Amino acid sequence: MDIEDTSADDLSAVLDSARRASTQWARTPRSLRSAALDAIATGLETANDDLVSIAIEETRLTEARLRTELTRTCFQLRMFAQYIAEGSYLDVRVDTADPNWPMGPRPDLRRVLLPIGPVLVFAASNFPFAFSVLGGDTAAALAAGNAVIVKAHPGHPTLSRTTADLVTAALDETDAPERLLQVVFGTEAGVQALQAPAVKAAAFTGSIPGGRALFDIANARPVPIPFYGELGSANPVFVTRAAAEARTQDIVDGFVASFTSSSGQLCTKPGVLFYPTNTPMHDALATVELPRVHRLLNSSIESGFDAARRSIAEHADVETLTERHDSLATEPTTTLLSTTATAIASHPSLLHEMFGPAALVVAYESDGELFDAITQIDGQLTASIFGEENESIVPELIEQLSGIAGRVLWNQWPTGVSVTYAQQHGGPYPATTAPTTTSVGMAAIDRFLRPVAYQNVPQQLLPHELKDSETAVRQTRDGR
Amino acid sequence: MDIEDTSADDLSAVLDSARRASTQWARTPRSLRSAALDAIATGLETANDDLVSIAIEETRLTEARLRTELTRTCFQLRMFAQYIAEGSYLDVRVDTADPNWPMGPRPDLRRVLLPIGPVLVFAASNFPFAFSVLGGDTAAALAAGNAVIVKAHPGHPTLSRTTADLVTAALDETDAPERLLQVVFGTEAGVQALQAPAVKAAAFTGSIPGGRALFDIANARPVPIPFYGELGSANPVFVTRAAAEARTQDIVDGFVASFTSSSGQLCTKPGVLFYPTNTPMHDALATVELPRVHRLLNSSIESGFDAARRSIAEHADVETLTERHDSLATEPTTTLLSTTATAIASHPSLLHEMFGPAALVVAYESDGELFDAITQIDGQLTASIFGEENESIVPELIEQLSGIAGRVLWNQWPTGVSVTYAQQHGGPYPATTAPTTTSVGMAAIDRFLRPVAYQNVPQQLLPHELKDSETAVRQTRDGR
Structure with a gap:
């Protein structure tokens, strides 16, 4: 497959689409977002032989390793699907009005985590499935309710394009918005996307120099954005x-x-x-x-x-x-x-x-x-x-x-990072640029959410997870 | 009071002390940390007349406003004291070993939030109590288990020194380590502290240009650190x-x-x-x-x-x-x-x-x-x-x-930000440099914690909150 770098015009269309898709996806009920993640997993599983053979060709990794990695990738999507359906990740906190609050009357305050907006993911070379187009960062960002733009790794362009096409086909069968996941190619397109106002957060897995350069670009924007870089580690x-x-x-x-x-x-x-x-x-x-x-x-x-x-x-x-x-x-x-x-x-x-x-x-x-x-x-x-x-x-x-x-x-070796609720894949710099977060495990979703509190908002105008009548999602009420 | 800028030598001693105090404080049981926060609140309350009269002199704010603000400041300390004693903020997640985990055998993984290390707080001018030496950022950072260095605001130097001395006196009566809270004076000392390897996170409340300049310094460090800046807002x-x-x-x-x-x-x-x-x-x-x-x-x-x-x-x-x-x-x-x-x-x-x-x-x-x-x-x-x-x-x-x-x-006005469990004081840039966090309310503690997972660690070697025998702290087990 001959894949050209994404042009500036094409990138502009990608960014516009991502903005629209993200707004629509954020408003899509969690149950439908969950179903869409499952559909992506099924799409990848169905095509697993094709994907693995392209990956062998492009990465020199072994078939056994690639099959395991694809299994992990699909498992991760399904685990996030369950996780968002359940809803405790929203960290709902409800403080009802209290005229006797010791610092003065307390208004009704209800806090929830909302999607942060379009996320840019820089794919890694060494995990062509699990840290690439549909890898952990993408899964977490989609699960959180954001559109994703992936900057493909040049090490496996055909696999990147094929994966993206499979995802698009799978999502077309669901209620997901158009162009929810898009892939761009080329260093220049990646840097331009990182500087674009439409992008609200970025994630990266790769080398220390590469990650640091992108971290610096993200922070130098007129409007800086969170940059979640997983760089290098000696793992003593x-x-x-x-x-x-x-x-x-x-x-x-x-x-x-x-x-x-x-x-x-x-x-x-x-x-x-x-x-x-x-x-x-x-x-x-x-x-x-x-x-x-x-x-x-x-x-x-x-x-x-x-x-x-x-x-x-x-x-x-x-x-x-x-x-x-x-x-x-x-x-x-x-x-x-x-x-x-x-x-x-x-x-x-x-x-x-x-x-x-x-x-x-x-x-x-x-x-x-x-x-x-x-x-x-x-x-x-x-x-x-x-x-x-x-x-x-x-x-x-x-x-x-x-x-x-x-x-x-x-008494265990660090290779083989399981995807679980309690997993932590992060650490102080230079292991990562964001030591308070993880890029593997269910807590990875937190990176792509931002808190919003609603003050004194009538019940019928609240997101349903914040209403008194909500029974499905766990609410921390008055701190308990 | 004639207060000179902190010299480079003095700053060096401050940083060394902060490193030592932070290690010791992180190992101090939560119950004792909680008691120390209460003791600080009592110390401030006892001296409230003195503090308020110095504040009137230095800030031109009204007595009524300052008394309310001091009440809020002490309330906030006591609320954090309760919050850390209860322990759910540790976000304990326990995944027991599972040989049948679909992506391959799952090891025993237990995740908890640990103190991030010494925190540098840049005090604000407009809240000489609630966003200054013992303000919200300091309270959250101390509660999380970190030593704090406050860069005093030049608008109220005497109040800053007096507050710090009261805190030190109150802490001396507890099991807290020496020099847990230290204050430095002068722009140069603030910038040098922000660049010091000992400092692991920084918080700021103030103007957009000032906050952006410090944000840029924090990110330009050889080892960047999280910078939590609350800058400006028109509050439409x-x-x-x-x-x-x-x-x-x-x-x-x-x-x-x-x-x-x-x-x-x-x-x-x-x-x-x-x-x-x-x-x-x-x-x-x-x-x-x-x-x-x-x-x-x-x-x-x-x-x-x-x-x-x-x-x-x-x-x-x-x-x-x-x-x-x-x-x-x-x-x-x-x-x-x-x-x-x-x-x-x-x-x-x-x-x-x-x-x-x-x-x-x-x-x-x-x-x-x-x-x-x-x-x-x-x-x-x-x-x-x-x-x-x-x-x-x-x-x-x-x-x-x-x-x-x-x-x-x-149908309410935004001024008067209550300190509660569900409060959210943050927002996309330029309101803050860290849109995924809050600087008021109990969730503010999260900024000064970093997650660590323990894999396959025997029960007697685990932090007690992660043990199977723990009954006081809420554990999310296998995602539930």
Whole structure:
């Protein structure tokens, strides 16, 4: 498929349509929005063989991985469909009038979350389904009641166009407004859309430099808009002394499987592992057999990986523990690098993400050294502990890691982010540009909603979820 | 009191203390944090006569107004104290492990909101209690579990210092960490604090240019932080035809009382009123007697008001309907200006905020003209309708106004913002820089919290609110 960049004229039509569609969609009852999300999921499922084969062609990812990802994508749509039908996400708060309120008579106040308006989503390269045209950001924004414009990732243009066409066909069978989801192509169109007054929020998954550039554009607008960027993360893993002794091989094998999964192209790839000296860990890491991995997504990812890997590997305090380079020049060099916690304390840039199948292992002598290193760690999506329940270091470790990461794991690997009610995929910068939010899980919908309170508005003029007669949606009344 | 600007050395000590205090405060049980907030309220109440007399001296506001404001400030602290003791604000979500989760086995995931870290609060001039040292932003940030640094407003330095000292004395009697609340003075110290790595979020109430400049600094940091700015708002009022005929004098009198209250120095002052032609409204507005008002807060506000008032009054499409200038040259000229909806459609800048006792009334011929004008209105804190329940225009008017304002009022005036569970004080830019949040009401606490999910963490290592045994805090389990 030959897909041209979106022209300025076409973009203008896209923006106008998005504005109209968003207004209409916001007024569409939740039950119908819910049904439309289900219809999209069915549309994608029905075409799954076609979608997966296009994705294999364009992304070099494996069929098994892509099928799982498509399942996740459809599951996510259906979960949001249920979630909005149920309605507690509206966070309805009703304070009835109270003449005896201690700060003076209180008016009747009723608060609800309304759709924020057209949302621009920048698709990622590494999840051609789950973080692309119909990925998590799009699902959350649509569920919230907004039209969506997706800036397609150049890594999978045909898949992007095909997905969008399937969605449009599915939505045509529902009560959804026309052009509710639209796709634009090209960097220029993406930047222009981000600057357009019609766009009220934007979401992004990708690299730190790319995300930061777009964040800066969003904030420099005459009318700035929320920009939800999920950028980069090293996802450090911390192995305690007891665990290092009790479960050496299990931990090493799990680590290698996790950091090489999808050729290491996962935002939650565990890129750094801290382990105690004088345990069998070092030898086990040095002698582990690295698996063969598949090619990286595209040449830009390839060169980025190579540069990141080299810059850390060539540091004076880093040695290459083991690497695997298969005969095909097209496959990346799977690499395990090694350094010490004292080196990290002086050179925190050693912790920078290497997007691909490489990781750095860090030897620490003492708990004090470990905690010193932690103070050097930037914001992270995840931090994982492999430990034993009764070790004295553990409570403080959990406490410290909850200060730098959005998700803290115990004896599990961070790859494979489940879509659930309680999931949190976020973290302090540079993990994300919006540390108070999540981009995976049901709470992701909050990013695309804005609160409005109605004061003294008669019952028949209120949105029905705010009325006294509402029984389906949970209302917090007078704080209870 | 002679108060010098905070030096760079002193600021450095403030930042170090804030970091330490924040860590300690975050670990302080909610019951003790709650008790400390109550103790602050008691400390302020006990000193209320002193505080009010200093405030009268420094702000020119009336004693009655200041006493009400101090009551509100203490009430707000006590309400947050109750709110955090109850704990539902933690938004606890528990998803137990589920091997049959449709997208693949689900791990045990438990999500909670944790304190974001030290918060910098820029105090406002117009509310020397409620939006200053111990105002809403500070109360919300402390309640959330963060240390606070307040950049004092130069309009009331002695009051700022006195308030901070009272708070410190009150906190010394509790288990709160040392230097939990600190005050810095001077523009340079404020900017440096905003750029400091120790500061994790900032809040501001003030003018559009001032707030925008700080917003830009917060976003330009190597590690950007959330900036919650409440800037400016014209708070338009819409009088329907039926209301204009039925309640002319009531509406005009209420309008004048509301826009001249506190000499018009309120962020929710109704600065613009739309009314239908061919009703008694015009004559009632032209002949209304404007009340005498007191001096504005300071010379900077005085010159700003004068410039804003003149720039609109001198526009070719604007006439001065009535004005009052009292003998004292120090009092502002209370002013009612008049224009038409068609003029607004061409010149939306006529709707810019005049911070002081002036308002613009706008005549509209038809409903269509009114809706055209609404499309020109920027983001607002509030929008008010004076109408009759059965008028056909009303549902669409509510719908449109909920799209541009954070609070929509029916037959009430927007001044006097009650602190309640459902209050919403926010809105699209330029009303605020963070349209998904509020700066008044219990939901204001959300701005200073960040979510963390714990995966597969054993019961005894979890924060107690996430444990299965927790009975005091509401948990959403498996989405229910």
